[in-house]
Amino acid sequence: MNSNLFSAFEAAIHKQHGRSLRAAAILPADSTDMRAWSWADVLGASGRIANLLASLKLPAGSRVAVQVDKSVENLMLYLAVLRAGYVYLPLNTAYQAAEMDYFIGDAQPAVLVCASSTLATLAPIAQRHGVAHVFTLDAAPNLTAPQSLLAAASRHADTFATLDRDASDLACILYTSGTTGRSKGAMLTHGNMLSNAQTLHRFWGFSEKDVLLHALPIFHVHGLFVACHAALLAGARMIWCNKFDAGEAVKLLPHATVFMGVPTMYVRLLAQPELTRKQCKGMRLFISGSAPLLAETHRQFAQATGQMILERYGMSETIMLTSNPYHPKGAGQAADRRAGTVGPALPGVQLRIMGDGGKPCAAGEIGGIEVKGPNVFAGYWKMPEKTAAEFTADGFFKTGDVGKLSGDGYVTIVGRSKDLIITGGYNVYPKEIEGWLDDQPGVDESAVIGVPHPDFGEAVCAVVIPKAGAQLDGDALITKLKGEIAAFKVPKRIWVLAELPRNTMGKVQKNVLRETYAATFK
Template sequence: GDVLLHMLPIFHVHGLFVAIHGALLSGSRMIWRARFDAREAIRLLPQATVFMGVPTMYVRLLDEPGFDASACRNMRLFVSGSAPLLPDTFRQFEARTGQRILERYGMSETVMLTSNSYDGNRVPGTVGLPLPGVEVRVVDDAGRACGTGDIGAIQVRGPNVFSGYWRMPEKTREEFTADGYFRTGDMGKWDANGYLSIVGRSKDLIITGGYNVYPKEIESYLDEMDGVAESAVIGVPHRDFGEAVTAVVVRKPGAQLHEAAIIAALKGRIAAFKVPKRVHVVDELPRNTMGKVQKNVLRERYGA
């Protein structure tokens, strides 16, 4: 049977419900560690067949020179969740190990919602197709279904969705639509093959000069630039525009990045109102224990 290498926190739905409960339900053995350490993971991976992690863990593994296909020789499946996996990380991981990471999507209120296929195509930058029995729709501000490639709010319905928040009836009513769909708070879009991509949280939407700006779109351009390891785009208060698009960019080791050059590179590739007014170059982004970038911390840091 399978052996799960478990290095996730167990106070979160990913580490407890998906990883531990999944192993128990399938009768699998588990190698459990209280926290993630890349070198410890490399040492233990040959004893495992399944690994569930967050994107940061995969980046840390790739940062280790000793991580290669031999460490993954017995692995059947690498799974990523809790935060978006960069397509570049997906491709680097496959090139280094021969393994294609399976990315999927869920949340505490719903457990699992969508997944890339185990046997079929795994599309970088997407969280796959709705799972059997789960209804997923992407809608505009008026509640109409969005067309292919159009960004909207993700809403879900199914037996996996929770019934409501404990002793919070008003919040429960706010988060469910009249026809029983749960408002996830995530923004996304469908591709031509029905694969779902997450473009960010609705609360992270930037409104600058009356225009809507989705941070994920700008981050995807930044992440493609030479010398950029990763990025985060936020909105900060601005007297004229309401919010100003601001980018925080992590440099790769040894790279030289300059604000003016980054802004110049974006001009002509994206609409003028989407081009960041400021770019801050840093060594790392603040993250929570699940590896999600803490944009609230960045807004406090650069919005003063």
């Protein structure tokens, strides 16, 4: 049996649309600059790119690194990499040259696909690290662009026999920020992703009648694996938005049945006067993830639309782990979907809360969240010691999140280990930003914290200590960092202090800093 993830999508497409492959599959949110895609288009476009990749004669297991703006063609590239049996490596479009240099050097991809606008910057980096092939792909496809992927693919046939892959074969590497040092690559197999897609397909009730309003980026788990996989495995249509616009999204809701978003998106949807029960009457499911959803946002959304947001919990290393229920029980949705929780563990996932000394926590007790299941990743790329350290002797992955279980199995995440900051759905680890700050001229020491923000959930902020005789300007440091690291990692405020608060052991008291600056954005 072929365990290639794409073979499952292909089977679903033929099962649901075999006699009507010209039926709509991906519909543009804005018809002025996008075209509609049929299921035949999806198979053909991914087939042409897969044939191009196969023609390059890449070694088995080669990585294809991709840093391009969201587009349907970008999705076709992902599907083509799966079909051709290679390993997909999506990279955030906000990453700057220094960050890209690290990712390319660490992953050693055989192919890099970037935007035309970044070709001049990234091509020398790729050459320095021995990348054999560099292509460009833009949100507005241009066959005349330098080194155009689509132009090269257009010379190939649109039929392609999807390569056989075992469930244990690597399909994707997702770089996730580490608590110390630079990012680490989480290795996900075809089996990891297929098992999770099948579970969500059943648990969330997807069918070929659904229409997914897709407004998420597709360089991470939420937008690419959860949203796209759910639609493709059901043979369901997607309304495709290259970027999220709250006003446009509200206008599109009557044409959709499912919406997935991060809490920031729901806050912005609520600011639209057009968000009403009438506008949402055809929607069956709103899903939120990637960051904690405030209970107040949950309540306000239910009041405005008559629908309760379904919260779930996942991460790069595991895809989805838990979910509030989709089907309401006798007591109704209010009893089933509990604001402030991420629901029980999904079918097939084992989840436990462990306290100090490796002892299981009783219901209501706070401890570290550990999980086990077919969705849990194969390990960190080229980091066997780190991989071993993150798994228990009995095979559970230590997520690094802190939470508690209710008596009936609902998970509440109460904190994050190692001071992880989640801002607008993106994970930011302070240690990485502190490394950048500490390297700036005149900076002796820094501390990065997350403080409450009404739009992003948390805002990245920093305190810096100047070296003797140095004069530091917080705004100038922010401007400097904007050219060096991704925008979502750049502190929104930097304060200059004479010293950092410390405990008797000399450890920086970040809790004191968070309390001091908690009202900054209120």
